[in-house]
Amino acid sequence: MEYKIVVPPLGESVVEGTIVKWLKAEGEKVKVDEPLVEIMTDKINIEIPSPYEGTMIKHLSPADTVVEIGAEIAIMEVEGEAIKTKAFQTTAEDGKEHIPGEQETARPSEEFVGTTAHHEKMGIHADKEAIDSGIKAVKSSPIVRRLAREHFIDLRLVHGTGRDGRVSKEDVINYINARHTIDKKKPDFIWPDTEVEEVIPITGVRKVISEHMTKAAFTIPHVTTFDDCDMSDLVAWRRKYVDRIEAEHGVRITYMPFFVKAVIHAAKKFPWINATFDGDNLRVKKNFNIGFAVARENSLIVPVVRNCEQKSILQIAMEMKELGEKANADKLDIKDIQGGTFTITNAGMFGATASTPIIAHPQVAILGVHKITDKPVARDGEIVIRPILNFGLSFDHRVIDGGYAVQFLRKMIEYLEEPESWLIGVI
Amino acid sequence: MKKTSYIEAITETLFEEMERDERVFLIGEDIGVYGGVFKATKGLLDRFGPERVIDSPISEVYIAGGSVGAAMVGMKPVPEIQFADFITPAMDQLIQQAAKMRYRTGGQWTCPMTVRVCCGGDVGGGLYHSQINEQWFFSQPGLIVVMPATPYDAKGLLRSAIRGDDPVIYFEHKRLYRWIKEDLPEEDFTVPIGKAAVRKEGSDLTILSYGLMYHRSLQAAESLDKKGISAEVIDLRTLRPWDMETIMESVKKTSRALLVQEGSKTGGVMAEISATITEEVFDYLDAPITRVCGIDVPAIPFAPPMEHFFLPNADKIVTAATRLMEY
Numbered sequence: 001m002e003y004k005i006v007v008p009p010l011g012e013s014v015v016e017g018t019i020v021k022w023l024k025a026e027g028e029k030v031k032v033d034e035p036l037v038e039i040m041t042d043k044i045n046i047e048i049p050s051p052y053e054g055t056m057i058k059h060l061s062p063a064d065t066v067v068e069i070g071a072e073i074a075i076m077e078v079e080g081e082a083i084k085t086k087a088f089q090t091t092a093e094d095g096k097e098h099i100p101g102e103q104e105t106a107r108p109s110e111e112f113v114g115t116t117a118h119h120e121k122m123g124i125h126a127d128k129e130a131i132d133s134g135i136k137a138v139k140s141s142p143i144v145r146r147l148a149r150e151h152f153i154d155l156r157l158v159h160g161t162g163r164d165g166r167v168s169k170e171d172v173i174n175y176i177n178a179r180h181t182i183d184k185k186k187p188d189f190i191w192p193d194t195e196v197e198e199v200i201p202i203t204g205v206r207k208v209i210s211e212h213m214t215k216a217a218f219t220i221p222h223v224t225t226f227d228d229c230d231m232s233d234l235v236a237w238r239r240k241y242v243d244r245i246e247a248e249h250g251v252r253i254t255y256m257p258f259f260v261k262a263v264i265h266a267a268k269k270f271p272w273i274n275a276t277f278d279g280d281n282l283r284v285k286k287n288f289n290i291g292f293a294v295a296r297e298n299s300l301i302v303p304v305v306r307n308c309e310q311k312s313i314l315q316i317a318m319e320m321k322e323l324g325e326k327a328n329a330d331k332l333d334i335k336d337i338q339g340g341t342f343t344i345t346n347a348g349m350f351g352a353t354a355s356t357p358i359i360a361h362p363q364v365a366i367l368g369v370h371k372i373t374d375k376p377v378a379r380d381g382e383i384v385i386r387p388i389l390n391f392g393l394s395f396d397h398r399v400i401d402g403g404y405a406v407q408f409l410r411k412m413i414e415y416l417e418e419p420e421s422w423l424i425g426v427i
Numbered sequence: 428m429k430k431t432s433y434i435e436a437i438t439e440t441l442f443e444e445m446e447r448d449e450r451v452f453l454i455g456e457d458i459g460v461y462g463g464v465f466k467a468t469k470g471l472l473d474r475f476g477p478e479r480v481i482d483s484p485i486s487e488v489y490i491a492g493g494s495v496g497a498a499m500v501g502m503k504p505v506p507e508i509q510f511a512d513f514i515t516p517a518m519d520q521l522i523q524q525a526a527k528m529r530y531r532t533g534g535q536w537t538c539p540m541t542v543r544v545c546c547g548g549d550v551g552g553g554l555y556h557s558q559i560n561e562q563w564f565f566s567q568p569g570l571i572v573v574m575p576a577t578p579y580d581a582k583g584l585l586r587s588a589i590r591g592d593d594p595v596i597y598f599e600h601k602r603l604y605r606w607i608k609e610d611l612p613e614e615d616f617t618v619p620i621g622k623a624a625v626r627k628e629g630s631d632l633t634i635l636s637y638g639l640m641y642h643r644s645l646q647a648a649e650s651l652d653k654k655g656i657s658a659e660v661i662d663l664r665t666l667r668p669w670d671m672e673t674i675m676e677s678v679k680k681t682s683r684a685l686l687v688q689e690g691s692k693t694g695g696v697m698a699e700i701s702a703t704i705t706e707e708v709f710d711y712l713d714a715p716i717t718r719v720c721g722i723d724v725p726a727i728p729f730a731p732p733m734e735h736f737f738l739p740n741a742d743k744i745v746t747a748a749t750r751l752m753e754y
Contacts, residue, residue: 141713143682163753169682169713 003052005074007067010041014334016068017041020207024056030076037073041334045208054078126154139166147172205299216361219279221397224356224368225406229413231372231387234258237419249314257316258416259344259369260290260308265422266412267342272400273408274342276362282399291340291360292320294327295350301327302360304340344369348389357394364399367412368392431611434604436578437467437543440585441505443615445475448503451589452479454490455507455543464509465545465604491517491542495524498540503589511546511598512558512726525594526569540595541588546574547600547639547689548721548738553729559638559690559721564596565666565699571620572667574598576641578609580664583618591620600638607642623670625677629659632683632751635674635700637663640687640739647744654745656752658685666696674700675708682713683751687739692720714754719747 010017020038024030035047036056057075061067126134134155135145144167148155151172158175160167202210238253246252267274267288275284288309291302303323308316326332342363347355348370357368368391375388391413395405415422431439445451452475453468459482462469472480483490487508494504508514514521521542528538548557564572571593575581581599588595626641627648636644641662648658659677663669678684684704686697701716719739721727727737 141682142709143711143713146710166754168754 001078002057003054003076003078004072005036005048005051005076007039007069007071007073008048009069010039010046010334014041014069014338016066017046019061019063019065019067019073020045021063022059022074023047024050026056026058028056030054030056039067040208040211045204050076052076052078126152126157130154139164141169143169144172147176151176205301209300212361213358216358219361220359220364222356222359222394223397223402223405224392224394225402225409226354226390226392227406227409227413229389229391229416230377231255231389231416234416234419235372235387245314249318251314251317251321253313253317254320255372256292256320256344256346256369257313258419259367259412260288260305260316261313261422262412262415263290263342263344263367264288264309265415266408269411270404270408272404273365273395275364275399276341277364277396277399278362282364285341287341289339289341291337291343291363292323293343293345294324296328296330301332301337302340302343303327303332303336304338306339343367348372354390355392357392359394359396364396365405365408366394368394428610428612430608431578431582432605433575433578433581433599433607434465434467436581436609436611437585437599438469438471440582440589441468441471442474444505444586444589445471445479448589450501450503451505452481452497452502453505453507454481454483454494456483456485456490456509458482458507463507465601467543467545467599467604468507487513487515487517488520491520492524494540494542495520495528495538498525498538498594499528499536504540505589506540506542508542508544510556510558511544511560512555514544514560517542518563521564521570521594521596522567526567528569529593530569537592538594539592541585541597542595543597543599545601546598547602548727548734549602549639551729551731551734552601552727554726557727557734559598559600561596561598561666562690562695565696566694567667569594570667571595571665572598573620573665574600574638575618575664576600576603576607576638576662578607579611580618580624580662582611583616584620584664586615586617587620590617595620598638602639603642618664621665621668621670623664623673624662625659625673626662627658627660629657629681631657631681632685632748633659633661633674633677633681634685634687634744634748635661635663635677635697636687637666637696638689640689643739643741644687644744646741647748650741650745651748654749656748658748663696669696669700671703671707675704678704679708679711682711684712684716685744685748685751686716686718686720687744688718688720689738690721691723692718693723695720714751717747717751719744 007017017039020040022037023035030036030050030053032053033049036050037048039046039048055077057077059074061073067073131148131152131154134153135148138155138160140155147153147169153172153175155167158167158171161171162168234255242253271284272282274288275282287307289304289306290308291304293300293302305316305319305323323336326336340360340363343360343366345357345366346369351371353370353373355368355370357366359366370390372387372389374385376383377386377388391409393405393409441453453471457464458468459472459477459480468480490506494506497504508517525538525540528536546559548559550557561572561574564570573584573588573595575584585597588597626645629648634644634648644660648660651658659681661674661677686701688695688697697718697720701718704716721737721739724737728734
């Protein structure tokens with residue numbers, strides 16, 4: 001019997017996705033829960049597990065097609081009664097809302113370990129050339145050659161214990177088991193001495209980042225402008241209140257919420273900064289959903305604080321703290337990373353004094369925040385030491401002119417240099 | 428349950444089947460008054476009389492030909508060939524008539540007969556009382572060939588053979604007659620034709636054999652266990668049609684096959700099985716298929732050291748298995 005495969009719900013407010021690639025070819029046998037297709041949503045890509053055991057008959061939508069939730073994308077042939085997966089249920093057994101996504105697919109189940117898809121995902125399989133060379137170079141039996149092909153093994157890497165160093169079936173199985181152990185505690189895989197390079201396939205979230213960056217960098221004509229901000233007053237203000245705020249509200253306030261507010265203030269005069277551009281229309285946003293980049297172990301993610309124009313500095317600080325914790329725990333929901341209108345990235349926390357950030361497409365500007373450094377500056381003809389922060393603002397030169405961007409940045413800095421003029425009314 | 432030897436199992440079955448079905452009769456050399464040279468038919472003449480337990484002249488062609496004729500007209504003959512060594516005069520009747528009857532009459536005629544053939548060495552019998560020639564019949568479509576290794580199978584396979592509609596060559600190994608005893612259930616049971624028995628499960632290699640060689644293989648497997656080699660031991664039981672499924676599943680699991688056969692190596696049952704394993708599950712093999720067989724000389728020698736040199740035994744099987752594992 002034939003069954004249609006439909007795009008399952010991919011998270012709140014997600015209405016469509018793009019097919020990145022089919023993981024099961026037409027005619028291929030498929031087990032329940034094996035990944036069928038990779039679909040990319042806004043920033044997370046999801047491998048859709050097979051709801052049935054059977055054979056992939058036809059792909060109805062090729063790679064790179066945009067598909068809506070619920071769209072029929074493939075036909076599978078299922079023998080007998082269809083075995084259904086639980087992967088599509090939107091309410092988990094504990095009664096909580098459950099969204100299939102990165103967290104589920106990133107951690108392979110025990111039975112998934114060892115499959116082709118898994119090895120591809122883990123990036124530890126040999127390529128065809130290496131497999132064939134290994135088979136030619138090593139004395140091996142039919143079952144060993146079969147296992148080498150099935151499990152993507154370069155037999156030259158397997159220690160042979162048979163007569164004259166022959167690789168036996170047991171040797172290969174030991175190698176596979178050892179490799180699985182490594183899989184489970186990745187990424188400390190040790191390459192043999194014969195390897196002169198380490199090949200890391202760019203997949204998953206990293207792949208999406210790569211694609212987004214390429215698109216942004218080569219679609220948007222970037223220009224970055226720099227300007228110094230004298231942080232004396234704000235540093236003094238923060239120093240005075242930081243402990244008290246923490247004691248009362250449980251959040252150790254950073255400068256980031258102040259930058260958010262400064263952006264909003266400056267954008268009142270230069271509204272085009274807070275916008276998206278699709279090549280035809282500039283959509284100037286009336287709300288400020290500010291993304292802030294969070295560096296994780298092996299990737300980057302940009303949670304969004306929504307409607308900052310309606311929130312106090314304290315509220316923004318608390319939300320940033322919460323989103324940052326979720327990001328580090330890999331618990332962000334897809335809604336947490338969507339709908340940004342402007343982005344702030346802080347390379348200063350790692351020590352940078354300048355950087356030229358890439359705009360988060362389709363936004364039109366990004367603010368780079370750098371280290372506050374005590375520097376000698378001239379004030380009233382005297383050299384004094386002041387805490388200086390060098391801001392970098394990258395902007396989309398198709399829609400934002402240089403003068404506009406420079407003035408926006410200057411306006412923002414003026415606010416930050418005179419916090420007392422607006423802080424009282426806000427906090 | 429009753430402790431029963433291999434030969435007692437055969438005698439009992441003959442009694443039971445003759446009681447059960449009056450069409451069943453016996454014919455053979457010395458089977459009546461003398462009770463058979465190995466006493467397999469002892470007491471049957473007294474019970475069933477000379478019309479159903481026929482002492483034949485020393486003529487295997489008559490024993491076989493008479494049985495074919497009787498089978499064609501509705502009887503169920505169970506002829507005995509006293510020694511497999513002397514079966515050649517019966518070959519024309521068995522191969523040209525019995526094996527082809529159903530086929531050449533388009534199923535209108537059948538030839539339901541069970542030829543009991545006493546075979547095998549390791550008894551000091553010399554050239555003409557030790558032969559085992561199952562491969563001649565194994566290669567003949569139209570025949571069923573069985574060789575039980577245990578009293579249970581001796582009984583169960585003999586029942587299946589007599590109750591069936593086709594000619595069966597039933598090889599009984601004379602070395603097993605009184606050596607092997609087993610508790611047998613009282614109730615009526617049969618052993619299906621064409622089904623091998625996995626007697627011992629193992630993971631490292633499959634040892635396949637039948638008849639006396641099954642016991643040698645099991646003995647070898649126990650020694651191998653002590654060396655840390657886990658052998659799966661399969662008793663083929665039916666040689667034709669042989670149980671391809673059980674054997675292929677086992678070889679797929681272990682990736683190594685050791686085939687043990689009492690008769691001389693060339694053109695034997697294990698040559699055929701070896702070729703089939705290569706055809707069917709080549710991709711699963713981790714070492715060459717290995718055979719331990721009788722050697723290619725015209726017959727089993729009489730001198731005891733030479734007889735032992737000819738025959739496979741547990742030591743030879745262990746040596747071959749060890750080499751196979753080291754491959």
